[in-house]
Amino acid sequence: VITPFRQACAKHLGLLQINADEGILHASGNGVTPLTKDYCIAYNSNWITLPSSLDNATFRSLENLTSTVLCDSSEVPAVVMKDKAVVVMRGNCTFLEKAKIAQSLGAKMLLIASKARLSPPSDNKTDFENLSLPVALIRYNDIMDMQLTLGNEINVTLYSPPLPEFDCSMVVIFVIAVFTVALGAYWSGIAELENLKATASPGDRETRRKKEENVTFTTLTVVLFVVICCVMLILLYFFYKWLVYVIILVFCLASAMSLYNCLAALIGEIPFGQCRIVCGNRNIEVRLIFLAAFCIAAAAVWAVFRNEDRWAWMLQDILGIAFCLNFIKTLKMPNFKSCVILLGLLLLYDVFFVFITPFITKLPVVIRVPRLEYSAATLCDMPFSLLGFGDIIVPGLLVAYCRRFDVQTSSSSVYYVSCTIAYAVGMVLTFVVLALMKMGQPALLYLVPCTLITSSLVAWRRKEMKKFWKGSSYQVGWMP
Template identity: 60%
Template sequence: MGAAGVLRAALWGLLFPLISAQEGLLHAFSNDNPLLKKDYCIMYNSFWTSLPSSLSNATPTRLVIFTPKMLCSSSDVPHHIAKDKAIVVKRGNCTFLEKAWIAQNLDAKILLIASETGLTTPGGDKSTYKNLSIPIVVMSYVDVFDISKSLGNNVNVTLYSPPSREFDFSMVIIFLIAVLTVAVGGFWSGMEELEELKAAASSENPGVSRKNSETILFGPVKIIIFVVFSCIMLVLMYYFYIWLVYVIIAIFCLGSATSLYCCLAVLIQKIPFGRCRLACCNTTFEVRLIFLAGFCVAVAAVWVVFRNENSWAWILQDILGIAFCLNFIKVLKIPNFKLCVLLLGLLLVYDVFFVFITPYLTKSGESIMVEVAAGPFKNSEKNYGNLVEASAERSAPHEKLPVVMRVPRFQFCTPKICGMQFSLLGFGDIILPGVLVAYCHRFDVQTSSSSVYYISCCIGYAVGMLLTFVVLSLMKMPQPALLWLVPCILITSALVAWKRKEMKKFWEGNSYQVMDPADCATTEENSTLSSERCGGE
């Protein structure tokens, strides 16, 4: 595949499921002055802890703050003080579950863990927490300090989690981004195919297309290598997240800046004026394209610097992500439906395996895919053998992988308390179905089918996205989107080909499409169709 192809595969081979957060509220009020009250954001694991849906149904509990104690030993907290109390201890030195068992043995009613490393959902070995009954929540260390400062030492707290609506408007935006990106990317690929056909028709050898230097042709060997590489990369991310996340960020920055340039350059070149050129080293450059390159690099650089600014950085990430997906859908070419089925089928198995099967294989009982998507510190206070160091200042949130579209959720009842919550969709859930949409449009161009395959496949993708959102709302758990997208687009495309009595041609592809030389060696030597696709070699 080459170094560039491996790096690209490393980035978008990570197909993340749609995931949702588990936020709640801590309502604190002073026993000395009932008028003094305040709400704080908490994170909890809904599989461990069930919180009331409203404040009126919650039971007040006396709060006792033991920070900077970490409760890694029962001697850290006196039993007579912790009994029937909501106790606050500091995050670090041992796992959430170890703290929870000690707190439960001390007869505490609620365990609150004060974190300086950002709010994360408590997690751990499922077989261990089954017998735990004490609620476990994570809150900010700064908020714990604020409770003491604002409300005093005689404080009661109640925990509750307001119900969220089944439908959120952010899903509409995610849907539009995904469908429009796939549709535009597929249309772009088809138009490029039309230009190549015209160029081939006017050349001396019209039977064979000119392979674009920017095109990545996938054959059976490359598909298998790609899927295997994606599996290896995901497992490596699971074990070495804190180092590899910066590699992925760097690759995304470079790839998205290049993709944004490719997308905008196509539009700028349609403008008939301002074509001033600059000569350098026996080569001429359009000045406006030089400025465009600088602009694209600047956009990517701004995102890198401010990527953790939740209030607006998501807009830049989505713009760069859309350009990234568009460019890959246009560049990545599968020569026939047969290889599309192979690629999407293998990645469907990959997606389902790492979301639904790996919980039975990991020690923590959590999905590898969800673990990587959630980032570090999700399941434990320990990180690759190193304890989380406590600092005097509030630390920045951990790095997140940028291979997702992020749209703020609108439905959470107290966004100012818990900050922005996001709906996510992985790039792979756009790029990979987009590859089939692009093939359908190229096939339409090659066979003069009036875009029937292209439009049908786009509709199939839209139906698959709607089905994904419905299942996500009903099941309320992480979903591998390809589980619903792949059958919708494959079945739709196959039905159109069968109805038009073109299945054989659609399955094998048009002889105009030239295969990559590396894959020609794997085809049957006596196949006439293979000979045509390999340029008669």
Template identity: 65%
Template sequence: MAAALLREGRPTGALLWGLLLLLPLVSAQEGVLHAVLNDDPRFTRDYCIYYNRNWTSLPSTLNNITYTTLDILTPKLLCSQSEVIYDITDKAVVVMRGNCTFLEKAEIAQRLGAKILLIASETELTIPYGNKSQSLTIPVALIRNEDIIDLKQTLWNFGENVNVTLYSPPVPIFDFSMVILFAIAVFCVTLGGYWSGMAELEKLKALSASGTHDSSNDEENVTLTPLTVVLFVVICCVTLVLMYFFYKWLVYFVIAIFCVASAMSLYNCLSALIRKIPYGRCKFPCFNKFLEVRLLFLAAFCIAFAVVWAVFRNENQWAWILQDILGIAFCVNFIKTLKMPNFKSCVILLGLLLVYDVFFVFITPYLTESGESIMVEVAAGPFESSEKNDGNLVEASSERSASHEKLPVVMKVPRLAFSTAALCFLPFSLLGFGDIVVPGLLIAYCHRFDVQTSSSSVYFIFCTIAYAAGMLITFVSLILMKKGQPALLYLVPCTLITSALVAWYRKEMKKFWEGSSYQVMDPMDFAANEGTSTRANEQRVGQ
């Protein structure tokens, strides 16, 4: 959700952005091409490849492995048998990407007797997808064309017998990047929920001081009613399907929205801190208003920060740091700004999004040609290695085109223990914004309810702990199942059940469910409660 839309109180803009927060973790399928010159272990080279685990099962080590003689056919495309004028039987052949699908190239290579097909790509490496026939048995993998050029220069030109093999080193069961993602997620929901509660406290104190009941001027927040929640989920479904069919155009629109929303969010977060500093409050007149110079410089900094990320977003070595900083600011500001009016709305929102997440991750693979879920394909880019054209799968041209863009709605941390990281440009562990902000809205409601009822943050603390536990369960499931998980499947039950149990134990379920005290509590009653609480604390201190 763009922060500008939030500040203007436009729930429609919030709904349009909501889908993009619900994308799951998607794991790449990387391996290694190991090349040896004349069977001499002193002359070897390793290169990154991408392959489809559903098509090919590669060994995990080089022990007792079979090598195949390499034959480089580039710049041939191998879209017809007539392109090959000599025998390639029992060889590993390299052809260029383009003009026909990966599977068509593989079927031709297999008919000609090849043992391995390597497809050289001048664009970003992606996982090959398609409906593989049972008759296709040879391994198929993508490799960078620049790596083939390097192989020619370092090995091919120094001997005729270059042998190659493919293998996929095992990914460690645990990677420290999960700890970093866990810390980021818990930090965002904790800070966003705490900030939301403190903003509610300040508002109630202001209403108490003025003696009025009117809080309708709260323009910096958007409140989701049950009807709006249902509309939110419907729009999520429609937008996800549109992203699935028109990804290559809409992705740039999403990137532009993310730049605006994250810059505004970063400004809101940092300005809240700067305003606490009692120095540098120099102002100047502008259109009948007075603007602080320091806030003007802050706005310029936040815009520049987002622009730098947009320009260098595909620099995998360091751009992920900028994206995570912008993402943290976005999630914290989102949780603080979007208000759930009661627990009933929270149950409807989280319940429907849980069904939405499970359906688009686990059910839609049975409905798509590629066998991948719509959610995963949108998160990774539809069909990764191909484009849609009139409903048919057509591989992208071998001509260099726009780089394969990813939706910037995830936290990214490099896999620190992955053995092929240096070859494959640092594969990332990913966590979608939705796995942070959706439960974060419930945590924020819990803290606001604590403020309204002077509950000493009991709801906020227990719900935050439940979120942390749910995130741990998500990571354990990810490790055990070795595939991307819809985190809401674990986070929603943990947070909803815990919150309900706390309300039931405290005999406040009706009040917590309907949010009546939150909505209509008299400011004077709030002031009286605050005074009673203060006197009670003073008596305890005196004792």
């Protein structure tokens, strides 16, 4: 299970890896109404320390020398570089050689334009002890954009604002998670109520149980499910290059089907537009055919454009929410005993693969929300706060069981409401620990105890623990 806010490196799915040595180049023109614009830079924080704000930054006039690579001091006259910020092209010589030449010619800042992907300089720290000018890499296209936007007379400075302790994306993640768990469990309760209404006779009840065996977890299937998760994660570590496309395909199929089920349930409540056509021996609503085409198209668009980080995350979240809702509604835990086994095993699984072996590749199925606070990371890469589907589905199965138990025992939603609140408290606790420890957290470490303990206390307080633990063996028939 992927922990919240861990920055993943699954580029195949568009999850960006955040570079710790990223800063901002603030450029301003010299017009009557000066224009300003920020650009991403990469630097080595072991060599230089950039100011955290523009208040402490020093502006330098920019000299564009991208016609040279500055591997020889004779390439540029000293008078051209005196007390200026100089930008040169990346070439065959090292960053250290460029920096020594630039400093000897009087430059106060060295920018190295690169047409390749930005990566911070990696020479030894001791080699730069005698250098005083900051050295940073910038995209060549940004230099061209700078001249087109701001003109030829440009002043620049470098700074690196710190990442905020709290980002509003956490609030969005919280709302999505709690909403999905609450709605999925409520939907499961509605389905349970409809089943109980339709099974007034004992014979019909047995038929219903046989029908639901395909979507009900037993103790054995719970253990097998966890074993399969562990095996799959290990296989991903060794064969990620190939298996990632299998996961993409499975996610597309499952999310398209889930989105269809969610929207079909809503469309079914609309009393008009129910035109039907005959296909074989079945009457099919035309609107459902268009709905199926729409859901398949949505999944296909995500698969093709999943690396478009400016908007693809929204489509991934919609598909992910639908997937979680359908999973929580469809898969039924038969009793609290199975819930304890499932949540307990997945808790150990989550802690092991996050704390003990953090290098293991994480399953690339997550809710993504871009960080909303302005920083070098948001300018360079648009990083995301992440929450794994498992951190929604696994506790959601327990909340759904609580909702169905409420329906079966006519207990006025006390289990459902209590467990949903406990899930929300567990999410808040995860955020607090995340902010304090400043590292990725296994969300189930906090969600599982909160939900299990709360459900147990409610059952104990109501003197229904035996019914709650055994589940279907003690189900009470529906009473109109």
